Each structure stands twice: as C-alpha cells, then as structure tokens.
Amino acid sequence: MPYxxxxxxxxxxxxxxQALQASLDEGxxxxxxxxxxxxxxxxxxxxxxxxxxxxxxxxxxELVFTPSGTHxxxxxxxxxxxxxxxxxxxMVVSAVExxxxxxxxxxxxxxxxxxxxxxxxxxxxxxxxxxxxALTASTALACLQSANHExxxxxxxxxxxxxxxxxxVPLLVDAAQSLGWGPVEGRWxxxxxxxxxxxxxxxxxxxxxxxxxxxxxxxxxxxxESGRSPGFGNLPAVVAAAASLRAxxxxxxxxAARLRVLVDRIRRRVARLVPxxxxxxxxxxxxxxxxxxxxxxxxxxxxxxxxDRAGYSVSSGSSCTSSTLTASHVLKAMGVLSxxxxxxxxxxxxxxxxxxGFLEVLPGVxxxxxxTLGVPEEEPQAPVAESLExxxxxLRCPQPVIxxxxxxxxxPVGGTVTVxxxxxxxxxxxxxxxxxxxxxxxxxxxxxxxxxxxxxxxx
Amino acid sequence: MPYxxxxxxxxxxxxxxQALQASLDEGxxxxxxxxxxxxxxxxxxxxxxxxxxxxxxxxxxELVFTPSGTHxxxxxxxxxxxxxxxxxxxMVVSAVExxxxxxxxxxxxxxxxxxxxxxxxxxxxxxxxxxxxALTASTALACLQSANHExxxxxxxxxxxxxxxxxxVPLLVDAAQSLGWGPVEGRWxxxxxxxxxxxxxxxxxxxxxxxxxxxxxxxxxxxxESGRSPGFGNLPAVVAAAASLRAxxxxxxxxAARLRVLVDRIRRRVARLVPxxxxxxxxxxxxxxxxxxxxxxxxxxxxxxxxDRAGYSVSSGSSCTSSTLTASHVLKAMGVLSxxxxxxxxxxxxxxxxxxGFLEVLPGVxxxxxxTLGVPEEEPQAPVAESLExxxxxLRCPQPVIxxxxxxxxxPVGGTVTVxxxxxxxxxxxxxxxxxxxxxxxxxxxxxxxxxxxxxxxx
Numbered sequence: 001m002p003y004x005x006x007x008x009x010x011x012x013x014x015x016x017x018q019a020l021q022a023s024l025d026e027g028x029x030x031x032x033x034x035x036x037x038x039x040x041x042x043x044x045x046x047x048x049x050x051x052x053x054x055x056x057x058x059x060x061x062e063l064v065f066t067p068s069g070t071h072x073x074x075x076x077x078x079x080x081x082x083x084x085x086x087x088x089x090x091m092v093v094s095a096v097e098x099x100x101x102x103x104x105x106x107x108x109x110x111x112x113x114x115x116x117x118x119x120x121x122x123x124x125x126x127x128x129x130x131x132x133x134a135l136t137a138s139t140a141l142a143c144l145q146s147a148n149h150e151x152x153x154x155x156x157x158x159x160x161x162x163x164x165x166x167x168x169v170p171l172l173v174d175a176a177q178s179l180g181w182g183p184v185e186g187r188w189x190x191x192x193x194x195x196x197x198x199x200x201x202x203x204x205x206x207x208x209x210x211x212x213x214x215x216x217x218x219x220x221x222x223x224x225e226s227g228r229s230p231g232f233g234n235l236p237a238v239v240a241a242a243a244s245l246r247a248x249x250x251x252x253x254x255x256a257a258r259l260r261v262l263v264d265r266i267r268r269r270v271a272r273l274v275p276x277x278x279x280x281x282x283x284x285x286x287x288x289x290x291x292x293x294x295x296x297x298x299x300x301x302x303x304x305x306x307x308d309r310a311g312y313s314v315s316s317g318s319s320c321t322s323s324t325l326t327a328s329h330v331l332k333a334m335g336v337l338s339x340x341x342x343x344x345x346x347x348x349x350x351x352x353x354x355x356x357g358f359l360e361v362l363p364g365v366x367x368x369x370x371x372t373l374g375v376p377e378e379e380p381q382a383p384v385a386e387s388l389e390x391x392x393x394x395l396r397c398p399q400p401v402i403x404x405x406x407x408x409x410x411x412p413v414g415g416t417v418t419v420x421x422x423x424x425x426x427x428x429x430x431x432x433x434x435x436x437x438x439x440x441x442x443x444x445x446x447x448x449x450x451x452x453x454x455x456x457x458x459x
Numbered sequence: 460m461p462y463x464x465x466x467x468x469x470x471x472x473x474x475x476x477q478a479l480q481a482s483l484d485e486g487x488x489x490x491x492x493x494x495x496x497x498x499x500x501x502x503x504x505x506x507x508x509x510x511x512x513x514x515x516x517x518x519x520x521e522l523v524f525t526p527s528g529t530h531x532x533x534x535x536x537x538x539x540x541x542x543x544x545x546x547x548x549x550m551v552v553s554a555v556e557x558x559x560x561x562x563x564x565x566x567x568x569x570x571x572x573x574x575x576x577x578x579x580x581x582x583x584x585x586x587x588x589x590x591x592x593a594l595t596a597s598t599a600l601a602c603l604q605s606a607n608h609e610x611x612x613x614x615x616x617x618x619x620x621x622x623x624x625x626x627x628v629p630l631l632v633d634a635a636q637s638l639g640w641g642p643v644e645g646r647w648x649x650x651x652x653x654x655x656x657x658x659x660x661x662x663x664x665x666x667x668x669x670x671x672x673x674x675x676x677x678x679x680x681x682x683x684e685s686g687r688s689p690g691f692g693n694l695p696a697v698v699a700a701a702a703s704l705r706a707x708x709x710x711x712x713x714x715a716a717r718l719r720v721l722v723d724r725i726r727r728r729v730a731r732l733v734p735x736x737x738x739x740x741x742x743x744x745x746x747x748x749x750x751x752x753x754x755x756x757x758x759x760x761x762x763x764x765x766x767d768r769a770g771y772s773v774s775s776g777s778s779c780t781s782s783t784l785t786a787s788h789v790l791k792a793m794g795v796l797s798x799x800x801x802x803x804x805x806x807x808x809x810x811x812x813x814x815x816g817f818l819e820v821l822p823g824v825x826x827x828x829x830x831t832l833g834v835p836e837e838e839p840q841a842p843v844a845e846s847l848e849x850x851x852x853x854l855r856c857p858q859p860v861i862x863x864x865x866x867x868x869x870x871p872v873g874g875t876v877t878v879x880x881x882x883x884x885x886x887x888x889x890x891x892x893x894x895x896x897x898x899x900x901x902x903x904x905x906x907x908x909x910x911x912x913x914x915x916x917x918x
Contacts (some may be wrong), residue, residue: 005489008489009691011487024660033772034764035772036767037772066693067527067693074689095658100690202487220559220562220565221562222559230530230533231529232653232655235661301493313532326471
C-alpha cells in the first residue's frame with residue numbers, strides 16, 4: 001500500500017530505529033548530572049550535536065535541539081526579533097512560508113511589529129529582487145524556506161542571503177523540507193529543521209544560530225540547550241535524529257536521482273492522462289521527490305478519499321480537505337488552481353511500479369469524482385443570452401467553477417458570465433480556470449454578502 | 460550499580476518500551492490526515508489521550524500532550540494569565556515550586572505582572588492559610604506543586620484548591636513528582652506533568668485544563684492539540700507515556716509501601732550513622748521514594764563525586780554542585796542547611812540490599828570528605844578572645860561554616876564570632892549551623908563588598 005505523503009511525515013528510517021533502541025538504554029538520564037549515567041547521556045548528546053552540526057554546516061555550539069521543527073522556527077524568529085529589537089520591528093517573509101513562520105509573523109504583527117510578505121511567481125519561487133525591495137533600515141529579520149513544502153519549488157536562498165547580508169539583516173532559513181537532501185547553501189544566519197521529515201523520529205527539531213547573530217531567547221529562562229530550548233531533552237530521539245540524518249545524507253544523491261525520474265514521469269503523465277489538470281511548481285528547480293497538481297471540477301476531499309480507497313495516501317491543499325475551509329496559502333500566492341489539489345511526495349525507496357500503479361488509477365478516480373459532481377459536457381450549445389448571472393451563493397468548491405463552466409457555453413463568444421459566490425476559494429479558482437481555459441477574467445465586484453466574479457467568453 | 464536519582468529521570472519502564480516499539484510502526488503518520496496511516500495514528504492518539512485523562516482524572520478533551528513537563532507548565536501558566544487578564548495581573552506561587560514555574564513567574568513580573576511567593580515551613584510545606592492571605596481581587600492564577608521535587612514533602616493541594624475556589628482563582632498544580640503515584644486530589648483547575656518522571660519516555664508532558672477555566676493559548680497559532688501545544692506531535696512517545704502511566708499506577712500502591720520502608724530506614728540510619736547531618740522534609744507527608752539530607756562541613760560536589768565512585772548516583776541541591784553557585788531555592792525557603800546536600804530518590808524495584816549498601820558506604824565517604832577539608836576537632840580549647848572576627852572573603856561553601864566552627868571554640872560561652880563572607884550561601888548555612896549546634900544567630904550587617912554574620916556561643 002504505497003504511502004506518498006512523506007512531506008507530511010516519513011516512516012522511521014532503520015538507522016533511526018537502531019539508534020533510538022540503543023540510546024533508550026544508554027541515554028535516559030539527565031545529561032546535566034555528574035554521575036556516570038549523566039556523563040554517558042552527555043557523551044551521546046555531544047556526539048549527536050556534532051553529527052547534526054556537521055550535516056547542517058555549522059559549529060556544534062551554534063546548534064540546539066528543540067521538540068519540533070515548529071518550535072525551532074518559533075524560537076528562532078522570536079530570538080532574533082528580540083535580539084535585534086533596537087534595529088527595528090520590521091520582518092520580511094515570503095508569501096509561501098510554512099504556517100509556523102507565518103503564524104510567528106502574525107504574532108509579531110499583533111505585538112506591534114510590521115511584516116512584509118514577498119510575493120512569488122507562478123512557479124512558487126521568491127526572488128532576490130523581491131527581498132531586496134522589501135528590506136528596510138528597520139528590518140530585524142528575513143525568513144525564507146529552502147524549498148516549498150506544498151509544491152516543491154526550491155527557493156534562491158543563496159542569492160537572498162547575499163541581499164540580506166549586504167543589508168546587514170540576518171536570514172532565517174526553514175530547511176524542513178530539504179535538509180535530508182543536502183546542506184543549505186549560502187550565507188544564512190539561522191536555520192530550522194525537523195527530524196521526522198527526513199525519517200528521524202518525531203519530537204526533534206534543529207535550531208542553528210550563527211555566532212555573531214544577536215539572539216535573545218524568549219520565554220521563561222531554562223539552562224538547557226544554551227537557554228534556547230526549555231525542558232528536559234528527548235535524548236534518545238535526538239541521537240536517532242542525528243544518526244538518521246547522516247544515514248539519509250549518505251543515500252541522498254542516488255535516491256534523489258532515482259526519485260527525480262519518477263516525479264518527472266508523474267508530471268508528464270498526469271498532464272497527458274487527466275483532462276483539465278494543472279501541474280504546479282517549478283519543473284526543474286524543485287525537490288526531487290515532490291509533485292503537486294490540481295484537477296478542475298474535482299472535490300479534493302472526495303478525491304483523497306477515493307485515492308485512499310485505491311491504496312494511495314496523498315495530501316491536498318484544497319480548501320475542502322482542510323478544517324479551515326480556506327485553500328492553501330501557497331497555491332493562492334502562486335495564483336494557481338486550488339480545487340482538486342493533490343500533493344504526491346515519494347518516500348525513499350518508492351518503486352517505479354508503485355508510481356505506475358498510481359498513474360493507472362488516477363485518471364479513473366478523477367473521472368469518477370467528476371461524474372458524481374455533474375461536470376458539464378463538452379458539446380457546444382446554443383447561446384441563450386448575451387450575458388448571464390449565476391447564483392452560486394452557498395455552494396462550495398468546486399461547485400462555483402462547475403457552474404461557471406456550465407454557464408459559459410450558454411453565452412456567445414464575447415459574452416460574459418458573472419458568478420456570485422460566497423466561497424472564498426472562488427477568488428482564486430475562477431481566475432485560475434480562466435487562465436486554463438483561455439477565457440478572460442474581467443474582475444470582481446462586491447455583492448454583499450457575496451462577491452460577483454465576471455468572465456468574458458473567448459472561444 | 461544503583462541509580463538513586465529517579466526524581467531527575469527514570470529509566471524507561473518495560474511497558475513504555477513495548478508501547479514505543481509498537482507505535483513506531485503504527486503511529487508515525489500525521490494524525491490530522493485522512494488516509495489510512497493518518498487514521499491509524501489518530502486512533503492511537505485518541506486512545507492515549509483517554510488513558511492519560513483517566514489517570515489524571517479529567518475529560519479527554521481537557522488534556523493535551525506537550526513536548527515536556529516544562530512546556531506544560533509554561534503553556535499552562537501563560538494561557539491562564541492571558542485568559543484572565545481582565546481579572547488582573549497578580550499571580551501566587553509557593554516559594555518551593557519547580558524552576559519552570561518560578562521562571563514563568565519571573566517572565567510575568569518582567570512583563571509588568573506581580574507575583575506573591577507563599578512561604579513554606581521548615582518541612583517545606585505551604586499552607587492553605589498562606590495562600591488565603593496571598594490571594595487578592597486581582598489574582599489571575601495560583602500555582603502549587605503536588606509534592607516537592609527536592610525534599611519530597613507533599614503539599615496540601617486539596618485545601619489550597621478549596622481556598623482558591625472560594626476566591627474564584629484557578630489553581631495550577633505541577634504534579635510532575637507525584638502523578639505516577641496517584642491522581643492529584645482536590646478541585647484543581649490546571650495540571651501539568653512529565654512522563655519521564657514516571658518511567659515514560661522523555662519528550663512528553665501533560666497539560667490538563669478543566670472546562671470553564673478561561674484559557675488563551677499564547678505564542679504563534681497552531682491547530683494541533685486544541686491550539687495549546689504547537690508542532691508535530693511525538694505520537695510514539697505519547698502512546699508509550701500513556702501506557703506506562705497506566706502500568707506504574709497498577710503497581711503504585713505496593714511499590715510505594717515497599718519504598719516507604721526503605722526511605723524510612725535511610726532517614727533513621729543517616730541521622731544515626733553520620734555526625735552533623737540534617738535530614739530534611741516532612742517525615743510522614745512525603746513522596747514514598749525520596750529523601751534529602753545535608754551534611755555539615757562537606758563540599759557537595761566532592762561528596763557526589765565520591766558517592767559516584769562508590770557506585771551510587773544521587774543528586775544535590777548544594778551550591779557547589781550547580782553551575783549557578785547558588786544553593787537550592789527550596790532549601791533556602793525552608794531555612795535548612797544546604798551544604799553537603801544529598802537527594803536520594805529510589806526507582807521502582809530498588810532493593811533493601813541496594814539501600815543497605817548505600818548506608819554502609821555513606822558514613823565513610825562523608826568522613827573522608829571532611830578529613831580533606833580540615834574539619835575542626837571536637838576537643839575543647841582555651842578561649843583566646845571575648846569576640847572574634849573571621850575573614851572568610853573569597854572562601855566558598857562549606858569553608859565559611861568550617862571557619863566558624865573552628866573559631867567558635869576560641870571564644871568563651873556568651874562570646875561572639877563574626878564571619879565576614881561574600882559567599883551567598885553563608886546567609887543560609889550559618890543560621891542553619893547555629894540551629895543545629897545550639898548557638899544563637901545574632902544577624903547580619905553589610906560589610907561591602909561582603910556581609911558580616913554574627914553568632915553567640917551558647918555551649
């Protein structure tokens with residue numbers, strides 16, 4: 001039963017399991033204690049820190065272990081913002097950061113700080129120019145992920161780091177998605193990562209803060225981990241995290257080459273086998289194992305459910321699969337279709353047969369979901385009016401777009417359709433649909449309590 | 460090699476190890492996902508929450524898992540203080556809380572809040588009357604540990620909870636040291652605990668917040684664990700924590716009865732076998748497995764080192780064994796001797812033979828340390844002056860007290876000795892020495908950059 005959501009969580013790497021076993025026996029004591037059990041734990045902790053620092057590319061005394069990647073991000077951001085408070089309260093992030101970064105930015109705003117969100121292109125990539133124009137004299141911190149967690153696009157970290165260094169602004173890199181594949185290049189200042197993304201155990205994050213970065217840990221004082229991560233450490237998991245990072249790195253180049261071929265196949269085949277699909281993210285500058293596509297006229301939750309029934313575990317950025325009823329902020333920032341969204345992230349060891357099996361099943365599953373939703377036929381139809389208004393209030397994604405696709409055939413070329421919808425996702429998906437189908441999106445106007453979106457038929 | 464520091468960390472319980480193994484296979488996926496691996500993880504998480512809630516004595520939806528007991532305390536305190544901000548910024552803690560509570564209180568003070576520290580008696584116990592007089596109309600939160608982590612004294616939680624309930628103030632109980640032995644009695648509002656204290660794995664804390672308590676989680680938003688504990692959860696460890704809590708509870712009464720006998724033996728024998736020793740903490744209302752004593756004229760670090768060489772791992776609240784050079788705040792609040800302090804906390808399964816072995820070794824180890832420090836002979840000596848001043852500036856614990864013991868014999872009964880010391884611990888240990896030896900402590904006066912402590916010889 002293939003599991004294709006390794007970007008969410010990866011099964012434990014065999015080396016992580018072995019290291020965890022061994023250090024449950026050797027590393028349960030408090031490494032701060034002076035007796036033999038404590039000294040033994042201290043040796044394990046020191047060795048794990050050295051191994052992790054080597055993989056990150058920093059000094060051991062620059063790196064601490066945290067309870068998760070999210071904690072590493074939160075502590076790293078809070079520490080730099082406080083340490084550089086005198087510089088100012090301005091912070092720069094990309095629009096497609098992980099929610100842990102964006103939520104920390106919201107807390108900063110709520111506390112009176114300001115946040116600039118650097119836009120990305122349609123591939124999901126931020127640019128050095130974007131950061132350059134966002135930096136101000138009062139910028140305390142800039143943040144950029146090494147690669148995007150939803151679409152796999154690799155960010156220009158080294159270039160952005162140069163721009164930040166020139167401005168004297170520290171760059172925090174969220175390396176959660178890429179650290180297992182290799183070190184982050186460029187002159188970053190702070191780095192955060194999460195062990196369970198590379199096959200290490202859950203419960204371990206890494207936070208590296210380069211010497212020279214002004215850093216003031218926030219929250220109650222605690223003498224552990226240089227005062228940067230409170231609470232009794234999870235030493236067995238830390239040891240397993242460090243050991244498995246070293247192990248996955250040893251296999252990374254070969255595995256990346258292999259998975260890159262499989263992902264390229266998915267990118268090509270999905271576009272060919274599934275009608276009305278948009279494969280998103282950079283086809284070249286991307287993570288080796290991850291691909292995302294969106295299917296028109298498909299309800300994401302039903303799609304995931306049917307794929308699960310067929311034996312494939314994948315993820316989605318569609319609004320209809322999240323509890324918040326909002327579409328992925330990443331897809332939104334990219335301006336690409338969010339409905340029927342599927343993220344496939346292949347774990348190490350995924351075989352071509354597994355990928356082929358998925359590609360065999362997918363077109364039928366998508367067709368099945370579309371059939372139950374009553375997706376409009378492609379046959380031409382006689383126009384019924386020059387312009388038409390569709391009341392889609394109360395309908396949820398993907399229904400407003402399905403209504404639009406049905407209505408557009410009933411106006412002549414040059415005619416318009418206005419969709420009135422109170423589904424927030426329509427704002428993203430209606431323009432994306434126009435771009436895919438060659439129609440012109442004319443814009444939106446308020447129609448309280450909903451919004452009216454107007455489209456001109458072009459063909 | 461007996462390990463007698465289970466109050467710091469306990470080796471993994473066999474049930475915890477089994478559960479951890481099993482859930483590494485079954486529980487690595489994200490429980491928020493809808494596919495089968497996610498659903499399986501969700502089932503494990505739900506079952507662990509139910510088991511833990513049953514052991515705590517709360518509803519499953521009142522309990523969340525955190526990365527450590529320290530995180531549970533920090534989040535619990537911050538959440539209640541923010542949730543009840545309108546009531547006021549006053550907080551009440553006992554003087555002998557764990558550092559995680561006291562450091563959170565310091566952060567609250569730094570942010571403009573006020574904190575009352577309820578004193579304890581010489582046994583280390585706080586009182587309901589003490590809390591009653593500390594509560595004000597603007598008290599947002601009161602905190603009290605279930606039992607003290609350094610001396611084992613059990614606190615009157617149920618009585619204090621009644622006082623708090625009558626005043627409408629929520630009581631947060633730090634149950635880290637006692638939860639493995641049984642549920643916390645009384646009408647507490649918030650409870651925090653730590654799995655590695657009961658033989659669960661590190662990396663798991665519990666935070667229970669009763670329905671009806673106004674609670675506003677602080678820090679960046681995160682949808683996991685009801686928004687009260689951010690970051691990807693450590694599910695295998697959570698499962699192991701819940702399973703081992705159930706297991707240790709099943710053995711708790713029998714094991715408590717057994718260890719209580721062993722600890723009683725240590726309390727009696729240490730007082731008899733070691734001269735100039737003070738056994739501290741309540742002899743009856745105490746944790747079953749923990750005992751602390753302080754040895755006059757002994758350097759705590761050397762003592763721990765020698766006990767370690769003899770095969771016994773114990774802990775100490777002496778200043779000379781901590782990196783901060785301050786004595787334990789608990790011993791300070793109790794007003795008991797801190798020098799030569801030893802905490803013995805027996806893990807489950809400790810045998811009488813192991814305890815006897817320790818008691819055989821201890822007197823010789825203490826005598827050996829005293830011999831190297833040049834502890835004064837007991838022989839009487841002719842007085843050399845009516846009053847005497849001893850310059851102990853630059854000397855560290857236990858040397859100022861040793862100098863005092865040497866000098867007191869050179870003044871007549873009724874004469875005085877003044878010790879000038881810049882060791883902060885002298886303020887605690889000189890009065891404690893007077894109480895132990897039957898002399899009168901007359902008080903201190905500033906002697907910049909040191910302090911002068913004056914003692915009258917009584918016998």
